[in-house]
Structures are given as C-alpha cells and as structure tokens.
Amino acid sequence: MPPEMLLLAALDGLAYGSLIFLVAVGLSLIFGVLGIVNVAHGSFYAIGAYVAAAGVLALGAAGLPTWLAFPTLLIAAALVGILVGGLVEIALLRRVYGKEEVLQLIVTFAVFMILEDAQKVVFGVQPYFANAPMNWLGTVEVFGIFYTTYQLILMPLVALAVLVGLRFFLRRTSFGRAIVAVTQDREAATAMGIDAARVYLITFIIGASLAALGGALASATTSLTPGIGAGTLVLSFAVAAIAGLGRIEGAAVAALLIGLGRSAAVYFAPEFDVLIPYLIMMVVLLVRPQGLFSTVQTRKV
Amino acid sequence: MARQLVFGAALIAALAVFPLFSPWSTVILTVALCEGLAALGIMVLLRAGQVSFGHGLFFSFSAYAVAFMAAAKVGHEALVLIPVGMAASGLLAAIVGLFVVRYRAIFFGMLNLAISMVFFSLLEKLFSITGGADGKRVPRPTFAGVEFGREQFELATFYVTLVLCILAALFVARYLLSPGGKALEAIKSNETRLEYLGVSPRKVLYGAYLLSGLLAGLGGAIIALVSGHVTPELAYWVRSGEFVFIAILGGIGGVAGPFLGALMFQIIRGYAAVYAPETWHAVLGVMLLVIIFFAPAGLYGIVAGKGGKAQREEGGR
Numbered sequence: 343m344p345p346e347m348l349l350l351a352a353l354d355g356l357a358y359g360s361l362i363f364l365v366a367v368g369l370s371l372i373f374g375v376l377g378i379v380n381v382a383h384g385s386f387y388a389i390g391a392y393v394a395a396a397g398v399l400a401l402g403a404a405g406l407p408t409w410l411a412f413p414t415l416l417i418a419a420a421l422v423g424i425l426v427g428g429l430v431e432i433a434l435l436r437r438v439y440g441k442e443e444v445l446q447l448i449v450t451f452a453v454f455m456i457l458e459d460a461q462k463v464v465f466g467v468q469p470y471f472a473n474a475p476m477n478w479l480g481t482v483e484v485f486g487i488f489y490t491t492y493q494l495i496l497m498p499l500v501a502l503a504v505l506v507g508l509r510f511f512l513r514r515t516s517f518g519r520a521i522v523a524v525t526q527d528r529e530a531a532t533a534m535g536i537d538a539a540r541v542y543l544i545t546f547i548i549g550a551s552l553a554a555l556g557g558a559l560a561s562a563t564t565s566l567t568p569g570i571g572a573g574t575l576v577l578s579f580a581v582a583a584i585a586g587l588g589r590i591e592g593a594a595v596a597a598l599l600i601g602l603g604r605s606a607a608v609y610f611a612p613e614f615d616v617l618i619p620y621l622i623m624m625v626v627l628l629v630r631p632q633g634l635f636s637t638v639q640t641r642k643v
Numbered sequence: 644m645a646r647q648l649v650f651g652a653a654l655i656a657a658l659a660v661f662p663l664f665s666p667w668s669t670v671i672l673t674v675a676l677c678e679g680l681a682a683l684g685i686m687v688l689l690r691a692g693q694v695s696f697g698h699g700l701f702f703s704f705s706a707y708a709v710a711f712m713a714a715a716k717v718g719h720e721a722l723v724l725i726p727v728g729m730a731a732s733g734l735l736a737a738i739v740g741l742f743v744v745r746y747r748a749i750f751f752g753m754l755n756l757a758i759s760m761v762f763f764s765l766l767e768k769l770f771s772i773t774g775g776a777d778g779k780r781v782p783r784p785t786f787a788g789v790e791f792g793r794e795q796f797e798l799a800t801f802y803v804t805l806v807l808c809i810l811a812a813l814f815v816a817r818y819l820l821s822p823g824g825k826a827l828e829a830i831k832s833n834e835t836r837l838e839y840l841g842v843s844p845r846k847v848l849y850g851a852y853l854l855s856g857l858l859a860g861l862g863g864a865i866i867a868l869v870s871g872h873v874t875p876e877l878a879y880w881v882r883s884g885e886f887v888f889i890a891i892l893g894g895i896g897g898v899a900g901p902f903l904g905a906l907m908f909q910i911i912r913g914y915a916a917v918y919a920p921e922t923w924h925a926v927l928g929v930m931l932l933v934i935i936f937f938a939p940a941g942l943y944g945i946v947a948g949k950g951g952k953a954q955r956e957e958g959g960r
Contacts, residue, residue, distance in 0.1 A: 379749040434932065437936065442692060442831075443692070443748045443749070444689065444692055444693070444694045444748075445935060447694055447748075447749065447752060448694065448887065448891060448931065448935060449931075449932065449935060451696075451884065451887070451928075451931070452927075452928040452929070452931035452932045452935070453928065453932075454928070455884075455924040455925060455927055455928030455931070456924075456925045456928035456929060458924060458925075459921065459922040459923075459924050459925035459928075460922075460925060462921060462922070463921065463922060572880070576756070576757075576760070579753055580757075583750070583753065587749075613768045614764065614768065616764050617760075617761055617764040617765075617768075620757040620758075620760045620761050620764070621757075621761060623753070623754075623757050624754065624757045624758065624761065627746070627750060627753075627754050627757075628742055628754075
C-alpha cells in the first residue's frame with residue numbers, strides 16, 4: 343500500500359478520534375458521577391450538530407464575517423447542553439437515581455427515541471452542510487499532503503483543551519472537587535454540605551454540552567443526515583467501555599484507537615467500516631471487560 | 644394464580660376466534676405473536692435484571708436459516724422449517740451465551756447489541772450470499788405435506804403459532820417457578836449471595852439466555868414463513884429495541900404480558916402509521932416513559948389487577 347494513503351488514514355484517524363473523544367468523555371463523565379449510561383447521548387451530539395449548522399448557515403445568510411462561526415459553534419453546544427440536557431435531567435433522570443439499572447437504561451433509551459424523531463421534525467430529513475468555518479481556515483501541508491487546518495489542528499486542539507481543562511476542573515476547582523466527592527460517597531458529601539442534586543444536574547449539563555460540542559465541530563466537516571446520533575452513540579460507548587467507564591484520560595487513548603481503526607477500515611476495507619467499532623468493542627470487552635484503564639474493584643456483599 | 648389462568652384463557656379464546664371474523668387480521672396477529680415470543684425471551688432476561696439490545700440477532704438468524712433452507716428446497720415443509728430454524732438460533736445462543744453471561748447490566752446490553760450489529764452488517768454487505776439490503780424471498784412451503792393457497796396457509800400458520808405460543812408460555816411459566824427461574828430473581832437482587840449458596844449465577848443466566856435465544860428464534864422462523872421475505876432489518880437494533888419495548892409495555896409480571904404487549908404494539912403501529920408516520924418512534928418513547936413512571940407493572944399489571952404501586956416499591960429498592 344502507498345505510504346501517502348497510510349499517512350492520510352492516520353490523519354483522518356486523528357481528526358475523527360478527537361471528535362469521538364469529546365462525545366465519549368461526556369458519556370464517561372456522566373456515568374462516573376450519576377452511574378447512568380446515557381443512551382440518549384448520541385442525540386445530544388446530533389442536535390448539537392444541527393443547531394450549530396443552522397447557526398452557521400444563518401450567519402452566512404446574514405452576511406456576517408465567517409470568523410463569527412467559531413463562537414457560534416461554542417454557543418450552540420452550550421445551549422443544547424443546558425436546554426436539552428438540563429430538561430432531560432430535571433424532568434426524567436432525577437426520578438430514577440438509585441433504581442434498577444435496567445430501568446435507567448430504558449428511560450434514556452426512550453429519551454433517545456423521542457429526540458431522534460424530534461430532530462427530524464425540527465430540522466427535516468434533508469442533509470445539512472455548513473462547511474464555511476472549515477474552508478475559512480484553509481489547509482496545511484504535512485509531508486506533501488494537504489489537509490484542512492480545521493480537522494488537523496483545530497479539532498485535536500479542542501480535544502486536548504477539553505482533556506486538560508476537565509482534569510484541572512475536577513482536581514483544582516472547588517466545584518470540581520465537589521463532583522469527585524459526590525462520586526466517591528454521596529452521603530458523606532451531602533453531610534459535608536454539598537448539594538448533590540445540583541452536582542448531578544451540572545455534571546449532566548457538562549456531559550451533554552461536550553457531546554453537543556463534538557457535534558458542532560463535526561457539522562463543518564460532514565453533511566448531517568438523520569441517524570448520525572445512533573452511530574455516534576455506539577462509537578462513543580465503545581470508547582468509554584474500552585477505556586473503562588468513568589476514566590477520562592483513558593478515553594483519549596481509546597478514542598485515538600477507535601479513530602485510527604475506523605479510518606484504516608475506510609481506506610483498506612471500505613465495505614466494513616461500519617463494522618469496525620462494534621468489532622473493536624466486542625474484542626476489548628471479551629478480553630478485558632472492565633476496560634483497559636480500570637483497576638479491579640472490590641465487590642460488596 | 645386463578646386470576647392469571649382465567650385471564651390467559653380469555654386472551655387465547657379471543658385470539659383463536661378473531662381471525663374467523665376478520666380474515667385481514669390473520670397475518671398481523673401472527674406477526675404480533677412472533678414478536679411476543681421474542682419479547683417473552685427478553686422478559687426471561689429482565690427477570691434477572693438484564694436487558695439485551697440485540698435479540699434481533701436470534702430473530703434474524705432463524706429467519707435467514709429458514710430462508711436458505713426453503714430456497715435450497717432442503718426442507719420444503721413448514722413443520723420442519725420452524726423447529727430447524729429455532730434450533731439454529733438455539734445453537735447460536737448456546738455459543739454467544741458462553742461469552743455474554745459473564746457480563747452484567749450495560750455491558751450485557753451493549754455486547755448483545757454489538758454482536759447483533761456485526762451480524763446485521765454481514766447480512767447487508769455479503770450481497771452475493773444474503774441478497775444484501777433487499778434480502779431473500781422465502782417460497783411458501785407445504786404445510787404437513789399439503790400445498791395450501793395463500794389464505795389457508797396464513798390461517799394454518801396462525802393457529803400453529805398460537806398453539807406454539809401457548810406451549811412456550813406454559814413452559815416459561817413453569818421455568819420461572821423452577822429453582823433455575825427463582826435463581827434469576829436472585830441475580831437481580833444480590834448475585835454474590837447466590838454464589839455463597841453454591842449456585843453458579845453464570846450457569847443460571849446461561850440457561851435463561853439459551854431459552855431467550857430459542858424463543859426469539861421460534862418467532863423469527865415463523866415470521867420468515869408468514870411474510871415470505873427476510874431482510875437485514877430483522878437484525879437491526881431498532882428491531883431489538885422494539886422487543887424490549889414490547890416486554891416493558893406488556894409487563895414482566897406474567898407470561899401473558901409480552902403477548903399482550905405485542906398486540907398493543909401492533910395497534911399502536913397501525914394508528915401511528917396513519918396519524919404520525921414521521922414521529923412514531925417518539926410516540927413509542929413517550930409511551931415507554933409513561934409506563935415506567937405511572938404503570939411500572941405494564942399492561943399485564945393493569946389487567947391482572949396488580950396495581951402499579953406495590954410493584955413500584957418493590958422495583959424501587
């Protein structure tokens with residue numbers, strides 16, 4: 343195989359891995375704190391993408407400068423996280439904390455079905471394409487290959503910023519430390535005066551916003567069609583499960599792994615590219631069910 | 644118990660008589676019964692607190708087994724195709740089960756989803772063998788050696804399916820009362836204690852998984868015959884999600900629940916196709932939430948008079 347293709351596949355994998363990391367880290371964070379695997383997470387990604395694309399297209403139609411698209415992406419992600427994510431937490435999830443896991447799974451599955459159809463109603467089934475921010479940044483040359491700056495530099499940078507920012511937030515800020523405290527022992531944390539309900543709500547909003555941010559960034563690179571939410575959910579779950587649910591740094595490594603695996607499949611076995619994430623997840627779960635970066639936990643009788 | 648029997652008998656009688664008055668409903672009712680069988684399998688797993696988002700795998704596997712055999716003229720006999728298709732899915736469940744019973748909760752659900760999606764992709768991509776997204780036609784087989792016309796065949800299949808559903812329901816009801824079935828509830832409440840009693844939770848769950856695979860396989864084999872066509876859609880996660888929906892809608896309190904859920908599901912689907920064709924999954928989602936929050940025992944709980952309240956407290960531990 344030609345080396346250019348190998349390099350191209352690696353660059354694609356890096357760009358894709360950065361995106362999937364943003365979604366997966368949100369999923370992982372929500373699981374780590376709330377103990378719920380949010381099946382509707384893929385919908386936050388999709389809604390974030392649609393809102394961002396609609397915003398960017400509106401900017402273009404109004405004749406405003408293109409650089410305004412970047413803050414628009416961020417605002418779209420935060421809006422979706424706060425409005426949609428907040429609503430889901432307050433109206434539904436709050437009622438099922440501490441109940442059976444099956445019940446929690448099915449509640450988020452129901453939210454997923456509702457949000458998938460809601461997108462179709464609001465944004466229609468026509469593909470959306472808003473690549474103005476990507477074209478505006480131009481291209482860079484890497485070893486003789488031209489690649490878009492947006493995908494090669496901006497997307498990995500955002501992912502890195504989220505990784506570092508999240509670590510800093512959880513370890514150094516007082517609210518972040520409150521989140522960690524609630525994760526470890528909710529009762530003790532509540533006794534110390536931490537408002538656990540608020541911690542849950544804000545964690546869920548942050549997680550949902552990260553998924554929406556992933557979608558917002560992706561909106562400039564691909565055309566949006568119904569169904570992107572489901573595929574992204576599976577990929578991000580695969581990443582979170584490979585890393586070990588609740589592991590933030592591990593998710594970055596796992597996201598790169600999945601990103602590279604998927605882009606390798608796209609180039610060398612295009613008919614099976616949908617299969618790769620499932621296969622990777624299957625193999626990792628079969629060999630190391632607790633994930634690659636988890637420590638063994640003691641069982642409670 | 645007596646109330647359950649009366650209710651079950653009434654449901655069976657209503658089902659047995661209905662197609663005689665309205666022939667158009669034969670196929671719809673057969674499809675409902677097939678989905679009820681798969682949902683019955685999901686219900687067995689739900690008893691152990693596990694949910695599979697991938698039972699479309701066993702549903703589609705037996706359906707394709709039937710399609711291949713019917714096309715190859717190996718078994719041109721419905722009464723042979725159905726048990727063989729079911730056995731094929733049982734075999735697959737016996738293999739897949741070896742792996743998945745080691746996992747619980749989300750891992751169990753997602754691993755099932757992953758395996759079924761791998762199968763779905765294979766069905767779609769291996770065009771030369773499976774016919775790709777167009778699927779395969781299933782020629783109408785003979786029935787007990789007799790070549791039926793379309794309507795007679797559908798009617799005969801319906802009654803055979805009804806009998807099979809009754810047998811399956813009775814078997815599952817008996818199984819749930821057996822030590823193996825009782826141990827399922829222990830997996831849900833406290834697995835470690837079960838181990839300390841000297842019972843292997845993996846073996847218990849393996850038995851349940853095998854049973855659920857066989858039930859989904861039986862449903863899939865019949866649906867292949869009655870629709871005369873198989874497509875990869877049978878293995879898609881939406882299909883698997885529908886089985887979970889049906890099981891929850893019907894309620895997991897009794898074996899009549901999944902069938903009740905499946906009948907209701909067909910009614911919802913029928914109305915949704917007319918009034919909300921674009922948003923019918925959202926309708927399902929809203930209904931699912933309403934059931935979980937306001938009638939956690941499902942339709943069965945409502946009909947059998949076990950109000951949602953008591954059940955809810957039990958589930959709220």
